Amino acid sequence: MSLDSPPPAGPRVGSDEWVARQAHRREYLPSWLGSLERASERAGWWPKLAAAAAAAAVLPLFGLGQFQLQVGIDALVIALLAVGLNIVVGWAGLLDLGYVAFFGCGAYGYALVSSGQIGANGIHLPSYLSIPLVMAAVAGLGLLVGWPSRRLIGDYLAIITLFFGEAFVEFTNNVAPSVLGGPNGIVGVDAIRLFGYTFTTNKSYYYLLVIVLVVTMGVLRLLDTSRTGRAWRAVREDPLAAASMTIPVNRVKLMAFAFGAAVAALAGTLFAAQQISVFPTDFDTPILILVYAGLILGGAGSIAGACTGALVVMVVYDGLLRSPTESGYLFYGLILLTLLAKLRPWRRLALVLAATVALGYAIHAIAAAVSDSAVAGGPHSAGLIAGALRDWVVVPASATVAGNWGFVALVCLLVALVQVSSQWRTILLPPTLYLASFVWETRLAAEPAITRQLMIGAILIVMMNARPQGLFGSRRVEALT
Amino acid sequence: MAFFFQELVNGLTTGALYALVALGFSMVYGVLKLLNFAHGDLYMVGAYVGFFVIQWFGGATSLSIPVPLLLVIMFALAAGLVGGLGVAIERFAYRPLRDAPRIAPLITAIGISFFLESAALLLFGAQYRVYNTPDFINAHSGITIGSVTINSVQILVLVMGLILMVGLQQLVNWTKLGRQMRAVAADREAAEMLGVNVNFTIALTFFLGSALAGVAGVMAGLLFNQVTSTIGFIAGLKAFTAAVVGGIGSIPGAMLGGLLIGLAESFVTGYLSSTYSNLLVFGLLIAVMLVRPSGLLGQAQLQKV
Incomplete structure (x- = not known):
């Protein structure tokens, strides 16, 4: 190795969090992004929370319809869950894959004590009693589920909690149908009534x-900056070192489980009351993966990150991806943004874009010359995008099979793109972009329900590989490896 | 008593299936210390490969080639394709995270599982695809001992399962590759210093494990007759259970665990009710984990500072 070879990329052994933060600042210092970041750092945490709350409060004044409001409510519920999950996963570093079961227990608990389900007249506890009761009960359950974490580390705990989550769905589906309702759930749940x-x-x-x-x-911010919060992070980094610093590791882990469960239960009660009903399928694995996607996207370990990530994921998942026009803007916009952010220098970016456009028109012309049915179908997007793409993207008359093969080819190309050297990447990019557009217009835009799930899976994979700390999390650097 | 033995045979057959999936899962855990949540979905992909092979050769009722040849092609193709998919997943998603905090590859694995499941839904649709096994393998042929019948598909699954398990055991214990795999499992850095090609060994382990899952998927298609995109998740859970009950990372443990889970499930379904079979399997797992966290055949790991 010659002496003037460039230093290895990424954080170096021996550099700690502070050094990493400084390096990050230096990197961003000249750009407008950097000045934005410094301004937001100066503002402090509480004013930012107040500003976000104010923004959320004035949002409905802009004439949101019932659909938009429902999307907002779902997003807020998932955000509450993500903030709670952040305690267990982000701070204490315990992988809890049964988290949604706590949400379900909260919802079912509230539904049982505020509906006609038990007894002849049912139990109708007032909300100021039922919500704390359910939260306390579920926190107790969290202690119970977290109990194995005293002996089991990491992966084993993940399995136990995953089974707890699965067992919850099986349980509510099969056990005591007269009380829990089986697959039909519980309907006719009371509304929440507080302060009259x-x-x-x-x-x-x-x-x-x-x-x-x-x-x-x-409250969680206060908790985070307290002794308990510091203890959680110490346990996450190194349980053994934490124990030797007289931190009661087991008790701290159990506390994380209990707090997380209580927040999930709170979300559950509100969810049950708003939906007026609960069903076992509301608490199945897809919700868990949504919450995780939000938490990972925003950055595990940061309250604001968890909340923002969950809101973004849910608004995209529930709101934008439903209509072909909006999802089209989102899809092409995201691709363009990624290219703008990642492709340097500008010459290369211009080259790639020009090559993509030229490639598209060439392929369309060839396909049209070979056979009429190859270009018979129109793009699935609507509005401006459809007009722009009409003569560019090839959409055959029977799009499904071609789109499926295109999807497989696209995944292969994307995998290849990550592996090859940067020169080859420039060459491979235009076909990949064209193929992405092709698959979108033939298959993905036509199947929004499946596309949403694919997107959630892709977020988890890509974020973990590209930016494990999430969009808002702080970079974690191992002091010694 | 006949009922008991019939349930025993059924349990052993599904147990062999779970054991095969659990084996791959356990091998991957051994070398990477990673819970590969996507493993169950590889099994699902294998089942689809088998289905499309049958379609390719004219469908179950009008096969254009002899049945043994069809079976060989099905198993070989499923093993090859799914094994390749496993290697690609390792290369793309897990290798960059090898030195990351433990939680990162786990979450990636969940993402891959979800992605594979949705991709299968997109490509193959939500409907059940039916193998129609009885159309080309006579369900009534087989061995009858007293009043207990072992049909030919069950024999196929049991024999193949046994051969694969014994073969894998021999491979790991007696070949150079097996020695490399055990070296990487014991200590990756030390193995690398002693000249073991760690990347190649891990990729090969992924190939073998995923191929086993693919073969198990074809077997499941033959045995249960139907395939859909969600079968992977529950099979993956059963395989985790099997691997963990037997002691994760241990190959005989995975076999024992798989057989135990299969038998437990079969007897609970036969004597109690199918409603509670999943709950019971989960309960069994949690009980084993609490009493013996290292599993039945696993060794407790000492924590070194």
């Missing part, structure tokens, strides 16, 4: 959720 006000409309639940989320985030 009954929450019935979607708008009222939106505001209730905003308030609950902001208060929860505030």
Whole structure:
């Protein structure tokens, strides 16, 4: 190795968090992104929370319809879950794959004590009693589920909690159908009634959720900066070292489980009351993966990151990806943004874009010359995009089979793209981009439900590989490896 | 008593299936210390490969080639394709994370599992694909001992399962490759210093494990007759259970665990009710983990500072 070879990329052995942060600042210092980041750092945590809360509060004034409000409510519920999961996964570093079961227990618990399900007349506890009761009970359950974490490390704990989550769904589906309702769930759940006000409309639940989320985030912030919060992070980094610093490791882990479970239960009660019903399928693995995707995207370990990540994931997942027009803008916009951010210098970017455009027109011309049916189908996107792409992307009359092969080829190309050297990457990029557009117009835009799931899976994979700390998390550097 | 033996045979057959999936899972855990949540989905892909091979040769009722040849092609293709997929996943998603905190590859694995499941849904649709095994393998042929019948598909699964398990055991214990795999499992850095090609060994382990899952998928298609994109998740869970009950990372343990889970499931379904079979399997797992966290045949790991 010659002396003037460049230093290895990434954080070096022996550099700690502070050094990494400084390096990050230096890197960003000249750009406008850097100045934005410094301004936001100066503002402090509490004013930012207040600003976000105010923004959320004025949002419904812009005439949101019922659909948008429902998306907002779902996003807030998932954000509450992500903030709670952040305690267990982000701070204490325990991989809890049964987290959604706590959410389900909260929802079922609230539904049982606030509906006609038990006894002749049912139990209708007032909300100021039922919500704390359910939260306390589920926190107790969290202690119980977290109990194995005293002996089991990492992976084993993940399995146990995963089975707990699965067992919850099996349990609510099969056991005691007269009480839990089996697959038909529990319907006719009471609305929440606090301080003499009954929450019935979607708008009222939106505001209730905003308030609950902001208060929860505030409380968790206090917790994070307390002795307990520091203990959690110490245990996450190294349980053995933490134990030798007189931190009661087992008790601290159990506390994380209990707090996480309580937040999930709170989300569950609000969810049950807003939905007026609970079903076992509401608490299955896809929800768990959504919550994880939000947490990972935002950055595990940061409250604001968890909340923002979950909101972004849910608004995209639930709101934008439903209509072909909006999802098309999102898809092409994201691709363009990624190219703009990642492709340097500008000459290379211009080259790739020009090559892609030329390639598309060439392929379309050839396909049209060979056979009419090869270009018979129009692009699936609507509006401006469809007009722009009409003579560019080839959409055959029977698009499904071609689109499926295109999808397989696209995944192979993407995998190859990551492996090859940068020269080959420039060459491979235009066909990949064209293929992506082809698959989108033939298959993905036509199947929004499946596309949403693919997107969630891809977020988890790509974020873990490209930016494990998430969009807002701070970079973690191992002091010694 | 006949019922008992019939359930025993059924349990052993599904147990052999779970054991094969658990083996691959356990091998991967051995070398990478990674819970490969995507393993169950590889099994699903294998089952689809088998289905498309049958379609390719004219469908179950009008096969254009003899049945033994069809079976060989099905198993070979499933093993090859799924094994290749496993290697690609390792190369693309897990290798960059080899030195990351433990939680990162786990979450990636969940993402891959979800991605594979959705991709299968996109490519193959949500409907059940049916193998129609009875159309080309006579369900009534087989061995009858007293009143217990072991049909030919069950014999196939049991014999192949046994051969693969014994073969794998021999491979790991007696070949150079097996020695390299054990070296990487014991200590990756030390193995690398002693000249073991770690990347190649890990890729090969992924290939073998994924190929086993693919073969098990074809077997499941022949045995249960139907395939859909969600079968991977529950099979993956059963395989985790089997691997963990037997002692994760241990190959005989995975076999024992698989057989135990298969038998437990079969007897619970036969004598109690199929409603509780999954709950019972989960309960069994949690009980074993609490009493013996290292599994039945696993060794407790000492924590070194």
